Amino acid sequence: MATESNINILLVDDEPLVLQSLSATFRRQYNIFTATNGKDAIEIVRQNHIHVVLSDQRMPGMLGHEVLRVIKTISPSTIRILLTGYSDLDAIMNSVNSGEVFRFLTKPWKIDQLRDTVSAAVEIAQKVGQLYPSKADIMRTSGVEPAEIIDQEEEAPPPANAQKEGLLIVEFNKEQLNTMVQVFGKKYQVYPASSISEAFDQLSKNEIYVMLTDLNLNSEDGIDFLHAVKQEYPNIVIILLTQVRDALLAIKSINEFQVYRYHVKPCAVEDLDKTIQSAMNRARTYRVQPLKNVAYVAKEVAPQLVEKEVSQKTNWWREKLRSAKKLFGG
């Protein structure tokens, strides 16, 4: 079915009937590529310029998030969407921590939501694609095995100046907060906050690169606050510390706040340190090249998708943040 569209999307699922159904959904707007397993999908990404990939999580051979991780290294501009049941939290945790999925969609999906998400992803892909025109080509021609480049992180710009970067730690347990301030205070400019309003103060007064937060996502305030932060400061990289493994919250935290990492307490200080380090790198990258920040681009090109998720309370927080910004000249 030839279409005039120059947008290529890749659908990956081991179930042919799902592929047919998804093809029928998108074939009028985009060029459709399909693959029934991870290997084929990766090959297709090598051979073609794919804007958006939509992959099932549970497949024979490579799992969805593994496929997406490889695709990310081959073609960083490809926006990755994972289709999954609620049942695999481990998989979800893995993808948060390495695949950097743009959105999770849960099965069974709604066609409108699917279309909205994909079209937003396409717009972002087009925008982000300007950053990496050549890289994908190089990858395509060089024929490097994906296994060798899986964990290769993009190089981050060096620290901007001698000044320490700002790390906001939101932790309601004062004792733990003090411990963390002590541990991380040597490396970063730490701004402690033991409540949302304190965090809000710190955000408006200081320049924050990374936010490490123990927000209770089950509480309305926690979610709204995170929303507001992500809206107003898309360049702040958020690391979530949580007490419970909860698949729904993990999905929500990625879909709605682009949480960079999701740590389940208790976690080792070294792990947390590593995470903060790489989050700092990312934050620097975002500052230099905002187009690499998918959340930022999403806000620019597909505000309708982002705005939909925002509640009234979030808007209230945003207003507060905005007025504070003005007040402090931020």
Place this chain on the structure above:
Amino acid sequence: MAKNKTTDEQQAGFRFAELIIFGTIFLALVASVFVLNIIISRDSQRDAEQVFCATKQSEYWQRAYRNLIRIQERLAELSIIDSSQVEQIAEKSTQLDTAFFNYKKAITIFDSTIAALDKGGVIMLEGSEFEIAPVTNPRARATIEKEIQKWTESRGVLIDLAEKTQNPKQIDPVQLEKAIDFAIQNDELILASNRDFIVRLGELSTEKIKNLQLAQVVALVVSILVFLGMAIRLTISLRKQAKIIQESQGQLIQNEKMASLGQMVAGLAHEMNTPLGFVRNNIEIIRENDREFQDAVIASSAVLKSLVAGNYNEVEKQITTTLEKLKNIEKIGLIDENMMMITNSLEGLDRMQELIVNLRNFSRLDQTATQLANLNQCLDSTLVIANHILKRHMTVVKDYGNIPDIVCAPAQLNQVFLNIITNAAHACEEKGEGVLRLKTYVEKDQAVVQISDNGKGIPPEIINKIFDPFFTTKPVGKGTGLGLSISKKIIEEGHNGRIVVKSKVGHGTDFFIYLPMQSKQEKAGKVFSESTPALN
């Protein structure tokens, strides 16, 4: 759960304390009997010494008394004998000396025995020392009190007589008279007192022995009681413990059941999600396409109406747009697409129906526990439920033989199959891919289900433990360690069958499940046993 644990620990602590208390009482009783024995035997020794002392006292008193009389006699004799009879005088003098010497010795010893019995002390007898304890028992003392008193009053006379006299021939006759008076007057008393004293001591020691016997009997009885109490308490607490263990085991078996139910539900949910997802999507697409069909139909009917009404002015324009719509439908292939979407949706619905049928087959919730069932079908149902575990890395090879239906509890057998198949899938996880082979065949009068994988295998040192309850190689919280032990129970106790495992590390594991088939004939009411002996 944590709360239960602490109360358990507390109970165990109480039980421990109780055991210690019982043990201490028991030991204290035994020890007290020993101590009593030792005290009493010491008492007896002391009594024996006192008796010895009293006996010697009587003996020496008599000796002293005799010698005193002899002294008087010799003195009298000497005074009668003529001084010329030198020989006789010498003989009598010697006898007097001997008597006096004997008297002196006897009265000294007698004095020391009296003192010893009164206040305690050492007596010298025939060159040996004897330490005598004072008589403290009032009843014993009463018998010798008078003797002691009399002796103390007149002791001076008799002792002085012995000690102050240098030459027995010049003995003071007044003193001697006094001494003899005392001796004559008190001889009876002293001997009687001594006798009484010895008798009293004997009585006392009999009493003591009686008391000791009583105490020993009491201690024995009490210790038996304590021992019984301890035994009863222990039995009760052991019973309680056993009951608790049994209950918690029951709880764990229930947990295992719930876990396999959870596994089933998770598998089902995952399997349902896929067809549900695309059927829903297909129907939305069909609805969208349907709008275009409707548009085309409305446009076409408008053309027809215009033609029928002879409204030719409009018709040309209407035909163009209608044709465009129809062309568009043709170009995008909407008719084919709709057909495909409908066909696919029907297939998806069939699949869901199949899932539900399999679920019912798997659990047989709506059927009696024991029934005629086909093992191949059971395996197929189980495979559907286990699909989400197998799908990623396992290739399933079915090698079903033509086996007759057997009487069994299919839901239970499915649980066994699911368990072994799940383990097989886990065994191949490290390898990344594996083959699950399901084979059924008939061997003699048994139906055999062989479930094989080519995973990592079971090390020989644990292969004997895999059917033990709570044995698991999975990390804490991942497995109850009950799956295979319950499977064994289901096969061996529920079905009179056998379950056998063979494994080679690095090559894979085979489970053989042997199930008897003759029960079918019993169920059918036909008895073949009479015609079969030849085969045995």
